[in-house]
Amino acid sequence: xxxxxxxxxxxxxxxxxxxxxxxxxxxxxxxxxxxxxxxxxxxxxxxxxxxxxxxxxxxxxxxxxxxxxxxxxxxxxxxxxxxxxxxxxxxxxxxxxxxxxxxxxxxxxxxxxxxxxxxxxxxxxxxxxxxxxxxxxxxxxxxxxxxxxxxxxxxxxxxxxxxxxxxxxxxxxxxxxxxxxxxxxxxxxxxxxxxxxxxxxxxxxxxxxxxxxxxxxxxxxxxxxxxxxxxxxxxxxxxxxxxxxxxxxxxxxxxxxxxxxxxxxxxxxxxxxxxxxxxxxxxxxxxxxxxxxxxxxxxxxxxxxxxxxxxxxxxxxxxxxxxxxxxxxxxxxxxxxxxxxxxxxxxxxxxxxxxxxxxxxxxxxxxxxxxxxxxxxxxxxxxxxxxxxxxxxxxxxxxxxxxxxxxxxxxxxxxxxxxxxxxxxx
Amino acid sequence: xxxxxxxxxxxxxxxxxxxxxxxxxxxxxxxxxxxxxxxxxxxxxxxxxxxxxxxxxxxxxxxxxxxxxxxxxxxxxxxxxxxxxxxxxxxxxxxxxxxxxxxxxxxxxxxxxxxxxxxxxxxxxxxxxxxxxxxxxxxxxxxxxxxxxxxxxxxxxxxxxxxxxxxxxx
Numbered sequence: 138x139x140x141x142x143x144x145x146x147x148x149x150x151x152x153x154x155x156x157x158x159x160x161x162x163x164x165x166x167x168x169x170x171x172x173x174x175x176x177x178x179x180x181x182x183x184x185x186x187x188x189x190x191x192x193x194x195x196x197x198x199x200x201x202x203x204x205x206x207x208x209x210x211x212x213x214x215x216x217x218x219x220x221x222x223x224x225x226x227x228x229x230x231x232x233x234x235x236x237x238x239x240x241x242x243x244x245x246x247x248x249x250x251x252x253x254x255x256x257x258x259x260x261x262x263x264x265x266x267x268x269x270x271x272x273x274x275x276x277x278x279x280x281x282x283x284x285x286x287x288x289x290x291x292x293x294x295x296x297x298x299x300x301x302x303x304x305x306x307x308x309x310x311x312x313x314x315x316x317x318x319x320x321x322x323x324x325x326x327x328x329x330x331x332x333x334x335x336x337x338x339x340x341x342x343x344x345x346x347x348x349x350x351x352x353x354x355x356x357x358x359x360x361x362x363x364x365x366x367x368x369x370x371x372x373x374x375x376x377x378x379x380x381x382x383x384x385x386x387x388x389x390x391x392x393x394x395x396x397x398x399x400x401x402x403x404x405x406x407x408x409x410x411x412x413x414x415x416x417x418x419x420x421x422x423x424x425x426x427x428x429x430x431x432x433x434x435x436x437x438x439x440x441x442x443x444x445x446x447x448x449x450x451x452x453x454x455x456x457x458x459x460x461x462x463x464x465x466x467x468x469x470x471x472x473x474x475x476x477x478x479x480x481x482x483x484x485x486x487x488x489x490x491x492x493x494x495x496x497x498x499x500x501x502x503x504x505x506x507x508x509x510x511x512x513x514x515x516x517x518x519x520x521x522x523x524x525x526x527x528x529x530x531x532x533x534x535x536x537x538x539x540x541x542x543x544x545x546x547x548x549x550x551x552x553x554x555x556x557x558x559x560x561x562x563x
Numbered sequence: 564x565x566x567x568x569x570x571x572x573x574x575x576x577x578x579x580x581x582x583x584x585x586x587x588x589x590x591x592x593x594x595x596x597x598x599x600x601x602x603x604x605x606x607x608x609x610x611x612x613x614x615x616x617x618x619x620x621x622x623x624x625x626x627x628x629x630x631x632x633x634x635x636x637x638x639x640x641x642x643x644x645x646x647x648x649x650x651x652x653x654x655x656x657x658x659x660x661x662x663x664x665x666x667x668x669x670x671x672x673x674x675x676x677x678x679x680x681x682x683x684x685x686x687x688x689x690x691x692x693x694x695x696x697x698x699x700x701x702x703x704x705x706x707x708x709x710x711x712x713x714x715x716x717x718x719x720x721x722x723x724x725x726x727x728x729x730x731x732x733x
Contacts (some may be wrong), residue, residue, distance in 0.1 A: 331708035333672050347676075352661070353703035354676060375680050375704050378673045391677065393702065397684065398677035419677040435674055442674055465671040479671060487670065509671060528715075554672065 172289050175206040175231040175256075179249070180216040180238035185274050189239065189249065192278035196296040196318060197285060200519075201541025206231040218252060218261065226256040233262075233289060235281070247271060251281050253288055262288050275320065293516040299558040300521060301325075301335040301344055302532060306550035312346055314361065317514075317557070319545050325359060326366075334510075336379045336388075337558045338405075345369060345379035345388060356390055358405065369407050380423045380432075381405075382449075389413065389423035389432055400434055400451070413451030422466055425449070427473040433457065435465045444478055444492075458492065460499055468512045470537075477502075477511040477520055489522050491537060502539040509553065513537075515560045523553040615651070616730060622647045628686055630724040632667075635681040637689055645686055648728055649693035652700070659731040662686045664704040665711070667720035672706055679704030683726045 176194045197203040206229050208214070215221040216238045226234050237251035246268050253263040263284055269277050276297065283294030296317060304311045310332045315322035326332060330349040337344060338358075345358045354377040359366035370376040374393035381388050385405065392401050392410075400414040400423050414420040418438040425432055426449075433446045436454070441462045447454040458464040463481035470476060473494075480490040482501060489511045492499040502520065511522035517537060524533050526544070530551030534543040546552065615621040628641040637645060652658055664679030683702045690700060712719035 331705075333676075333706075333708065349705065349708060352663075353701075354706075374702055375676060377676050391673070393680050393684075393704075398680055419674070419681060421677045422671065422673045435671070442671075463670065465674045481670070 171202060171204040172233060173204045173206050173231050174233040174235065174285070174289070175208045175226060175229065176235045177208045177211075177214055177216070177237075179236070179251070180214075181241070182239045184241065185239065185247075185271075187275060189237075189274060189278045189281070190235070192275055192318075193235065193282045193285070196279060196282035199318065199543060200286065201536060201543075202286075202290055218254075221254060223256055223259045231256050233285075235285060237281075242268070245271070247274070249277050249281075251284075253285055275316070279316070279318075292518055293560065295514045295516050295519070295557075295560070297561055298515060299341070300532075300555055301337060301558060302523075302555040303332050303335065303553050304550045305331075305530070305553065312344070314344070314558075325361065325364075333554055334378055335554060335556055336381060337556055338381050339383055339385045339559055341559045341561060345381065347377045347379070356388075367407065369405075370403055370410070372410075378421050378423060380425055382425050383427055383429045389425060389434075391421045391423070400432070402449075413449075414447065414454070415451070416454075420445075424468045424476070426469050427471055433467045433469060433476055435467065444476070457494070457497075458499070463487075464490075466510055470513050471515055471517045477513060479508055479511065489520060489535060491520075500539065502535045502537070503533070503542075505533060508533075510555060512556045514557050519557075521555045521557045523555055616733075623651055626728045628682075628726045629721065630682055630726075632720070632724065633678075634724075635678065635685050637685050642689070645689050646693055649690040649695040652690065652695040653693070656696075656699075659699050659701070661701045661703055661729045661731070663727045663729060664702070664706075665709065665723055665725045665727070666707045667723045668707045668710065668715070669720070670707075672708070676704045676706035676708075679706045679726075682724070686726050686728070 174197065176190045178190050182189045194205050198205050211225045213220060215236050221236065234254040234256050235251065237249065240248040242248055248266060248268050250266045252261055255262050265284065267277055279296040282296040286294035298317045299314055300317055301312065301314050304313055308329055310328050310330065311324045312326040312332050312335055313322045313324050325344060328348060328350050333347045335344050335346040342362055343358055343360050345356060347354045347356055354375045355371040356369040356376045356379050357366045358369045369379065369388065370390055370392065372392050372394040376390065376392055378391040379388045387402055387404055390401050390403055391398050398419045398421050399412060400420050401410050401412050403410045416436060416438040418436060420434055420436045422435040423432045430449055431446055432449055433444055435442050436445045439456060443456055443464050444458040444467045445454050445456050461480050465479050467476050467478040475491055475493045477489060477491050479487050480501060482488050486506045487508050488501045489503045489508045490499055490501045505524040507525040509523040511520045513520055519534050519536050521532060521534050523530060530553045532545040532552050532555050615623045617624055622644055625644045628637055652660065662683040664683030666675035666679045680702060683704060687700050687702050691697065710723045712722035
């Protein structure tokens, strides 16, 4: 009892203050086939501080799958279907065209109208109209970018999602959440002791994470809605590596209460802990398959850290990685067909790798040197990870084919431990 | 108050065995007596001139075990020190320690938490063999999160592959 009091006194904590810190994104590399699209400034959007079409175009460009065709010079600028002269756009090389308008309603709300047009076939592909609060301008722009992305690539757009990560500045650690484009960062937790391993609940409303504020790793679950948090696991020894089950009811966690680091299952309210793995070595970094039936994890039971898979009840563990002597930090892809992990390459470089489960085929995706904690975007097309540049921790993203690369950095501090959040419920 | 007396009678030497609430009081019994040495000790207690846990000439003041890369076995050179702490725990049933495992910065943070745990656990196992009880020892890991040395090469990494023995209250 005394022991505990003492330890708590050493750390200071802030729960959910609304601090802001922008992440800047730089794109390097691009997709094999970029769709040329022109996003024409919406009528009336100049009254909005950040506009709408600039956000849409930046989203599409960042994906690496689009080439933004500059609409400047086309007169008159089309905002309605009747104003579109398709040959204007074909001569500029645009295959697709987005037009629209923003109307200020008497009740103070905004009406955003948007049309997506196929400039080759000269037909309308989609049309939407939203009545929104002024605070939702960026969110609406992301939604429109998602619609364009879906319509033109056939995959789900992830521009409306969020990411979680840790920023270390001096001796201050902050768990932050930001939009997928790095905008609107908010501090969820600040501490003078390390925070690691943030993990999104499947519905995006809670984060599980590991905090060292009590001089040892303890797992907490914090609501992003209320800011309130509860202790999920503080057993004797270490409590770490939380991973949610797809239904959000349980988490796989790593405890040392029975000796070495082993994987356990615990209910999301902290009750009913049950041991899943039984090895004499280290078992850690669990990740649930999207269907909830299996768990991949890191284990050194065979002598070196490798990726294994077992059933969600802990039976039938099988080794999945055989190349290299250091394979760690596995994360399932959203379709459950592959997984990403970190592989040590040539003894000193740590890179993001991707392995197909059926074929066992493995591909190293990055050429950075100190990569850590990769996770998939919810559409499986991009992976977010931490790496180092110029001696500082930054976030980076790479497409699952390795072609598109992005870097996300803050003005100051080390950014690390990212996890891409789930799709928002529509 | 009860807690303060209890600690004092137990050893009188275990600096900071009582909690912070005790420490913060002016002239906290335990600390003062330790600092003043034998004169202030309760009658009948063995006379000691300094806290053996902090006396630089006492092996108990040594607290760190260092490891080779990717290794967790306690090297021979640290055995006398681990033995001394084990003996101290056996002879001082009220004493409790945390063995804190640490790693260098390379590789996965979570795997390093596990590796740090294995390192610290190798110290615990050695202490167990020598008679110290598990109830006196908590093995925890800081992974790579709390490096003692900050540079990014082996000169620092070897400092950071380490277990520290920390007595309750320190």
